[in-house]
Amino acid sequence: MHTDRTDRRGHRPGRGAGIPERADDARWRDAPWNGGHRGEGAGRRDGNGWHRGEPDGGRDGDRRGERGGERDGEWDGEWDKVTGRARFAAEYSPRAALAYAVPVQATIARGEVRNVDSETILTLPGMLAVLWHGNAPGLGVPEDSGLALFQSPKVAYRGQFVAAVVAETLETAYEAAARVRVDYAAEPHDVVLRADHPRAYRAWEDAPGEDGREAVERALREARVSLDLTYTTPAYHHNPLEPHSTVAVWEDQGLVIYDSCPGAAAVRDTLAELFTLPPSLVRVITPDAGVGYGGAATTRPQTVLAAIAAQVTGRPVQVTLTRRQMFAVTGYRTPLVQRVRLGADGRGRLVALGHDVVEQTSTTADPAAGPGAAGGPGRPVCEVLYDVPLRHRTHTVVPLDVPAPSWSRTQGDLPGVFALESAIDELAAACGLDPIELRLRNLPEADRPGSAAAGLAACLRAGAERFGWAGRDPAPGVRRDGRWLVGTGVAAAAYPVAQSPAEATVRLDADGRFRVRLAAPRMRPEERAALTTIAAVVLGVTPERVEIELGGEGGAAAGPPAPAAAGGDEPEDVVRWGMPVVRACEALAAMLGEREAHPGVPLEARARADAPDGGHAFGAQFAEARVNLDTGEVRVPRLLGVFTAGSAADADALRARFTGAMTLGLSMTLCEEGELDERWGGFLNQDLSHYLLATFADAPDVAALLLPGDGPAPDPAEADRLTGLGTSGTAAAIANAVHHATGIRVRDLPIRLDALVGRLPTG
């Protein structure tokens, strides 16, 4: 039933003929409630008699063109993406008529919902339900959880879902949602992050006592050069271009979810808890494309809404968030205030470092929230990059009436590295040293585990050569090209390379087949075949009775579309998934005896292998900045990133990831800022006209250079980590280049005109 990808590689059937279906098409179609073509389903639904003309051949039609992977081993998924065949979560249509749910968001930031008036709304033709806490089914989580939709009258932030409408058409649902009247009892809100906020609490602190804080403070006082600097970064919204979407269906065997979130296992477990179901009755299917880039690996409220709406109406329900809705409910990176203190001796060697971080959180208990900045309580990036004898860090959290922040792409590391690497640049200037030289003087001992010494030094040197760093005049604000000031900057980058755990689920179905589910987004056919054989051997059955299902349910967070790993020799997936497959099959084999005792009981076993701590991958980023003397406009004509890449099988795919991530880093440095509105308590700029993303015209010449080696390197399948490394350091490199160009230190991101204009030289 599943297409063996081997048949499809390099094979170019003629138009419409013999094009094998995608594996997940087959899986989807085989779902008991499935099979409808979206268009036809819709036609039956509204009875408007459309589609009278020639049929278009349905969903995939007969006009989908031809597969044409030119390169040997081109992944099917990539071809699907350029032909429009790659399907995203909102694009799956079950056979039964789909209904649409649209949330109603709170217009106050704190208080209670008194009443939701749905009377007039329900008379709209095609309306199915209005949901709110007065009528919604109970969920099995505490009321203050961010996912406990419609469980209490409490409003914890502006934009929270306080009600939802479900209708047969999208147009009716939007109209109804706009017309629902919600009565509130509003209370004053507090949304402004300040380091000295009275409700601030210390989330953690390195050794507070004599050996810790006091020693660092003493060393900073006595250091030959001592700096005390504060950096701020704004709220950053993921804004993947694919909006968060879910299709939910209740069927006899439980709940089936098609979700844009790549973290299938996390979504399954959360839904099982919410709806008090055994996890085996929740199937979460995540497509192999889309939102994953945005790191949406936690369950978001639209998933819960779709499941509730489908339960209440008895219909399959689709929820696709609008761009505006996404700003409040899909998580964001908290704004940060970071104080960095550095002390150095006369030779530019660091003697002490203090890093104090303040972030905000919401008053709801969102499991995704939590200290995420500056390397978190884990191994600090400053320790990984530099040898600092005395370090002290604190992390302070301020609960506010704001949406729950979540980790976003680089789990805090972009802001953390921005602050550290900007401060290092300032230290180099204060010590009269070249910033690369200062970094080289502070590398950790080469024999320390996970040491940056070799990797970082190599990246800095290779980048300096490629970028043309030699002979750089350190004096700021002295190079002009017409009305533009020109400068260059550098920053180090580091990111942990640990993988997500791998989880396998094996099920014996009524048809006598064993289905092994893995959350791997895709896999080479030969590796899939190898895993099939492994499972069959352990289960003691023929391989024909074993099937490997990919891309979703039952596994750990499946990565987003991995760059093609084809061409490498290492059977990486077998290495990664082999052990959990063996363990799960062993467990199932042990249970087989019980089947005789309890016939009809479905058997399922699950096993997981935690990924080892893989150390850090390193990089160095170089930027050229041009600042317009009259307008303060910043352009970045050149960005170069040099990264340790281990023995990457597909260097071009890795480079594509890195240049993409660096472009994202540029966007966060110059464009992006989520602005919380003090008066109304919500995000103000909730669309892409006001929350700016870098465009083609902003995109500079971005190049990535890979240094092969045997050090730790990100797995090409771990896209978030690649993105993490690729964005780490971009902001500091650009800010340092802006300083070199203008002599102005901008310590608050994004770097906007108002930070520069008026301070630039005149004439």
Next chain:
Amino acid sequence: MTGELHTERVRSRTVRLTVNGVRHHVRVDTRTSLLDTLRERLGLTGAKKGCDHGECGTCTVLVAGRRVYSCLTLTVALDGAEVTTVEGLAAGGEPHPLQRAFLAHRAVGCGYCTPGQLCAAVGVLAEADAGVPSAVTPDPAEPPALDLAEIRERMSGNLCRCGCYGRIAAAIAEVAR
């Protein structure tokens, strides 16, 4: 709309559309966008909805050969129109050169912006052929040469969150040559 529900006054209209060479008679709510008609009614989900407000370009399709944001285009205004979506670019089963070039240049990340980028690029090639200048064309009287600067300028209505701009521009430049 005071007091009165819009839906009671909704008019629906039958519209004739040719999409990727296939004729349809579609009865639509007058509020329905071309994007929703394609995605929710005709089952053509290639055009994407990144914002529904004309801010991202993921919904770009070609109407009579010109690129439009289908989220800002009302279907009811398109009676008789010829629409081409990403699904229709591989005419006659032969992939469009841009489709091949996007893959060869690894200009595809998550893939959500890709259909819009492709349709926009087809439109850009046609505009340049027709001699339409852009803001960065040195001499509007001369036929524009699609160099990287022209491509970046002309493609700036299509966002890519995965940062594939450089690679997309290179792919388009290769096909433009």
